[in-house]
Amino acid sequence: MELLSFGDTGWGDELFFATLMTIAVSIAAMVIGFVFALIFTPLKLSKNKTLNIIGNCYTTIIRGVPELLVIYLLFFGGTGAAMYVASIFGYDGYIEINAFITGALAIGIISGAYSTEVFRGAILSIDKGQFEASKVLGLKKNIQFYKVILPQMLRLSIPNLSNVWQITLKDTSLISVTGLVEIMRQSYIAAGSTRDPLFFYSVAAVLYLILTFLSMKIINKLEVRYNKGF
């Protein structure tokens, strides 16, 4: 337990900030994922064949390759691409892209693919009568979407989005390979310097369990709240 004390002698405060980092990366990734999902869900539902193929390619490819591959591609490839762009403008030094940004973007692209599928399923399961009724009422297309479809879509997707959140939270552990100090990286450092990997990886496991447990509690509350009246 001494190892977990706060201050210079223990790893408590380091692990605490690492946990905050994990939460921050997960939330950033989830938000980026929503942006991707809001772009690609209409494409997947579109009647235009080309747009449809683009949407399907995104979800199929991202869900078919390992998460680690996406992270490596962005981490190594992103640096190379940034340096190439910089060299055009006459800068030849080494550029390192922030690990937080690459990590959140990589996990965001992955969670976006899952969110897209969730939103698509939610929209498809909305009763057809809702679309027809809003059309009959003479609502404009964008009002129809924002006032009728979107609220129902969000309510229907909460249970599945909670799964996406859990996956995203666990996927952030993979960013540790790029050097971002979150729970996994911090335990790796602590395990290395104290030569007690069993203890520190157990602590990491417990921290992740606490995070998943707490987020489940919060999501269940949300679910009850948004299902009022149904």
Place this chain on the structure above:
Amino acid sequence: MISIFPSLLNGAVITLKLLASSMFFGLLIGLLFAILRINKNPIINKFAYGYSYFFRGTPLLVQLYLIYYGLANIEFLRNSFLWVIIREPYWCAIIAFSLNTGAYTSEILRSAFQTIKEGYIEAAQSLGVTKKITFFKIQIPIAIKQSLPAYGNEIILMLKGTSLASVITIMDLMGEARKVNVLTFKPFEAFITAGIIYLFLTFIIHNIVKYLEKKYGFQT
């Protein structure tokens, strides 16, 4: 691009080996824990629930590190015959992957067991079939058939999971791609080629499961 292909294919063979062995052991573990989960004894029940909660609630990477770095820390294990197994990264990866997929498989099978219609079991009882035979000849086959689609997803998730083996020095497809990247400084070639191979494997697994579903699928 062509020159890196053979080494990546060698890696893909290791990936498939890891996948096959962990799916095999994972299925056995999953079946065992699914049976424990539907047991009425609260202690056994809670134990099985705790197992699946732990392995589904923590990242696979933590489990892999716990087994690869953590177990080596226990003096008792280092002196026992088990040391031969847990000092090999390859076996550690298989242990971690099997335990992980076992937890997910147990959940899939448990829900399949619980959705079997009471009528089947009652029919077996009224025919005078013993409980043991009912379980092995009726409940297990139906549960396996019902869980085929979900299990197909689990195989694909595990295929992606095996890429983590590369962080504990195993030269699977991901490990080879990393090596190519380090040697040639061509991240796009290395990782995109590896990605295409992964997609190809996913595609094949997806179609095999689809075929099995069509052939053995359970129509209710």
